[in-house]
Amino acid sequence: MNHLLLLLPLLIPLYAAILCLFFWRYVKVQQYIAVLAQAGLLVSTFLLLLEVNTNGIATTQIGNWPAPFGITLAADLFSCLMVLTGSIVGMAIHLFSIKGLDRGRQTFGYYPILLLLQLGIGGVCLTGDLFNMFVWFELLLICCFVLIALGGTKPQLEGAIKYVTINLLASGFLLTGIGLVYGITGTLNLAELGLMARAPMTHPSMVTLAGMFFLVAFGTKAAIFPLFFWLPASYHTPPIAISSFIAGLLTKVGMYAMIRLFTLVFIQDKGLMLPLFTVLAGLTMVIGVLGAASQNDFRKILSFHIVSQIGYMLMGLAISTPLALAGSIYFIMHNVLVKTNLFLISGVVAHRHGTYALKKLGSVYLQHPFLSLLFFISAFSLAGIPPFSGFWGKFMLAKAGFEADYFGLVLTSLAVSLLTIFSMTKIWNEVFWKRKPETDPLLEVMTEADLRVNRLLHLPVVFLVVFILFIGVYAEPTVALAQRAAEQLLNSEMYINAVLKR
Template sequence: MPQSLLILPLLIPLYGAIFCLFFWRKLGVQRVIGVVTQLSLCAASAFLLIETDTNGIQTTQIGNWEAPFGITLVADLFSCLMVLASSVVGIAVFLFSLRGLSNARQLFGYYPLLLLLQMGVNGVCLTGDLFNLFVWFEVLLICCFVLIALGGSKPQLEGSIKYVTINFLASSFLLIGIGMVYGILGSLNMAELALLIRSAETNHGLITLAGMFFLVALGIKAAIFPLFFWLPASYHTPPIGISAFIAGLITKVGLYALVRLFTLLFVLNQDILLPLLLVLSGLTMVIGVLGAASQVDFRKILSFHIVSQIGYMVMGLAIFTPLAIAGTIYFVIHNILVKTCLFLISGVVYRTNGSFALKKLGGVYLYQPMLSVMFVIAAFSLAGIPPFSGFWGKFMLAKAGLEAESYGLVATSLGVSLITIFSMTKIWNEVFWKKKPQPSEEALQFITEANIKNKWVLRLLHLPVLLLIFFILFIGLYAEPLVGLALRASEQLLNSEIYINAVLHR
C-alpha cells in the first residue's frame, strides 16, 4: 500500500489528463473529470504525508530494478508537504477557472495541461535521481509555456517567449551539471551520489563546479537575484487562473530542488557556498520588494513580491541550521498558499472592474466586503504580521539567523517586511479603500460582458479564495502541526543517512 501511495500523485493527474483528452470538446465532462481528479489527488497526497510521518521515508523502484540501477521514487516529509500544497492550490485554481477563464481558452486543452503540470510538480518532488529531475522540469517547462501562451494575445506570446527562452537556458545549465556529476561519479541516483561524494578523496573541485551549474540553473527557476528578471516580465501576462497557479507554485519547486540538492549532495564547500547564498538571499529580498513598491499594477506588485519572498526561503538554506531549514520549509508552504490566494483575489477584482491598474480601481470594499477582508488576511500573512502564517516562518528564520550571528541578514529581512507592509497598504488604499474612479467605456463594456450582476458567479469566484484563506488561517492560528512537520522534515534533510538508508536499503 505505501508503494502504491507513492505512485498515485503521478498516476492520478496523468490519467485525469488522458481522460480529458477523450472529451476534447465537452467542457462539462472535462470539469467533472477535473473535480474527481483534484479531490483524489488531494486525498492521496494527504494519505502519503500521514504514511511518511508515521513510518518514515517511503521509497519504490519502478519495474522492480533495485537502486541505484532503476528509476527511484522517494517521499520524505518535505516532498510530501510540497505535493499536498500543490494539490490544495490545484483545487483552488480549478474552482476559479470554472468561471474565471473563458470557455474559448478551456476548449484548447486547459484542463489536461493543468493536470499534466501538477504531475510534473509531483514528479520533481518525488524523483530520486538527477536525470528524472531534469525530465520532470522539462514537463513543467512545456506545460507552463503552453498555458502562458494559451489564448494567443500579444502580451501572452511575448511573456511566454521570455519564459521559455530563459528556462531553456536554465535547463541547459542543469543538463551540464548532471553530465558533469555522471562523468565524475558514474551515477545519477541521488542516494548513491551522496555516498560517493562523501567518500571521494579527489575531484572535489570538479564536484563544486558541477554544484555551481546546479545553483545557476535552479537559481533561474527559483528567481534568485540576479536571475529573476524573466519572472515579472511573464507572470502577469496570462489569464489569472493560469498565472495564480504558476506564480504560486513553480518558483517554489525550483527552490525545493535547490534545498534538496544542497543538503544532500553539494555540502562539501560550505565555506564558499553559504556566504554566497547569504548575499544572494539579502539581495533577492531587497531588489524584489523595491520592485514591488515601485509598481502600479496589481499583478506586477504581486509578481515582484514572489522574488522578494524567495529571498526568505534562500535565507534558511544559507544559515543551514535545523531551525533555519525548518523555517524555509514552513515559509515555502505558507507562500504557496498566500501567493496563489492573492493572485486569485486580483482576478476577482479584475472580473468586477476590468483592470489591474491601481489608478483605475477603487471602492471594492463597498460592494465586496468579504473579498476585502480576505485580502487583508492574505496581505497580513504575506507581510508577516502576527499571528498570521507569515509571522511564524519569519520568526523561525530570524531566530535561526540570530543564533548563527547573521545579524545583517536578519536586519535586512525585518526591513523588507516593513516595505512589504507598505506595498500591501498601497494596494489596499488604491484598490479597496479609495473612491472608485469613473470607469471608461471599455471597462464598462467588459464589466457588462462579464455579467458581474450575476451574484452566483461572484460567489463561485470567492469560493477558491475562501478555501485558501481557511488553510492560511489554520497554519497561522494553529501553527504547531506544520511547524512540527517542518522541524521533522529539516531533521531528515540534514541527516542524509536517513535518506540514503531508505533508498539503498542499507
C-alpha cells in the same frame, strides 16, 4: 500500501489528463474529470504525508530494479509537504477556472495541460535521481509555455517567449551539471550521490563547478537574484487562473530542488556556498521588494513579491541549521498558499472592475467587504503580521539567523518585511479604500448572472484562506512537521538508507 500511495500523486493526474483527451470537445466533462482528479490527488497526498510521518521515508523502485540502477521514487516529509501544498492550490485553481477562465481558452486542452503540470510537480518532488528530475522540469517547462501562450494575445506570446527562452537556457545549465556529476561519480541516483558526498572526492573542484551549474539552473527557475528578470515580464500576461498557479507554485519547486541538492549532494564546499547563498538571499529580498514598491499594477506588485519572498526561502538554506531549514520549509508552504490566493483575489477584482491598474480601481471595500476581508488576511499573512502564517516562518528564520550570528541577513529580512507591509498597504489604499475614479455608470451594473459568477469566484479564495488561517493561527502541527522535515534533510543518512536499503 506505501508503494501505491507513493505512485498515486503521479498516476492520478496522468490518467485524468489522458481521460480528458477523450472528451476534447466537451469542456464540461473535462471540468468534472479535472476537479474529481484533483480531489483524489488532495486525498492521496494527505494520506502519503500521514504514512511517511508515521512509518518513515517511503521508497519504491520502478520495474523492481534495485537502487541505484533503476528509477527511484522516494518521499520524505519535505517532498510530502510540497506535493500536498501543490494539490491544495491545484484544487483552488481548478475551481476558479470553471468560471474565471473564458470558455475559448478552456477548449484548447487547458485541463489536460493543467493536470500534466500537476504531474510534473509531483515528479520533481518524488523523484530519486537527477536525470528524472531534469525530465520532470522539462515537462513543467512545456506545460507552462503552453498555458502562458494559451489564447495567443500579443502580451501572452511575448511573455511566453521570454519565459521559455530563459528557462531553456537554465535547462542547458542543468543538463551540463548532470553530465559533470555523472562523469565524476558514474551515477545519478540522489541517495548514492549523497553517500559519495560524505567520503573524500577525487575531483573536488569539478564537484564545485557542477554545483555552480545547478545553482544557476535552479536559481533561474526559482527566480533568485540576478536571475529573476524573466519572471515579472511573464507572470502578468496570461489569464489570472493560469498566472496564479504558475506564480504561486513553480518558483518554489525550483527552491525545493535547490534545498534538496545542497543538503544532500553538494555538501563538501560549504565554505563557498553558504556565504554565496547569504549574499544572494539578501539581494533577492531587497531587489524584489523594491521592484514591487515601484509598480502600479496589482499583478506586477505580486509578481515582484514572488522574487522577494524567494529570498526568505534561500535565507534558510544559507544558514543551514535545523531551525533555519524548518523556517524555509514552512515559509515555502505558507507562500505557495498566500501568493496563489492574492493572485486569485486580484482576478476577482479584475473580473468585477475590468482592470488591474491601481489608479483605475477603488471602493472595493464598500462594494465587496467580504472580499476585502479575504485580502486583508492574505496580505497580512504575506507581510508576516502575527498571528498569521508569514509571521511564524519569518520568526523561525530570524531566530535561526540570530543564533548563527547572521545579523546582517536578519536585519535585511526585517527591513524587507516593513517594505512588504508598505506594498500591501498601497494595494489596500488604492484598490479597496480610496474612492473609485468616475466611470461609466453602465459598467457598474451587474446582472444576476454576473453576481452568481462573482460569488462562485469567491469559493476558491475562501478555500485557501481556511488553510492559511490554519497554518497561522494553529501553527504548531505544521511547524512540527517542518522541523521534522528539516531534521531529515540534515540527517541525510535516513534518506540514503531508505533508498539503498542499507
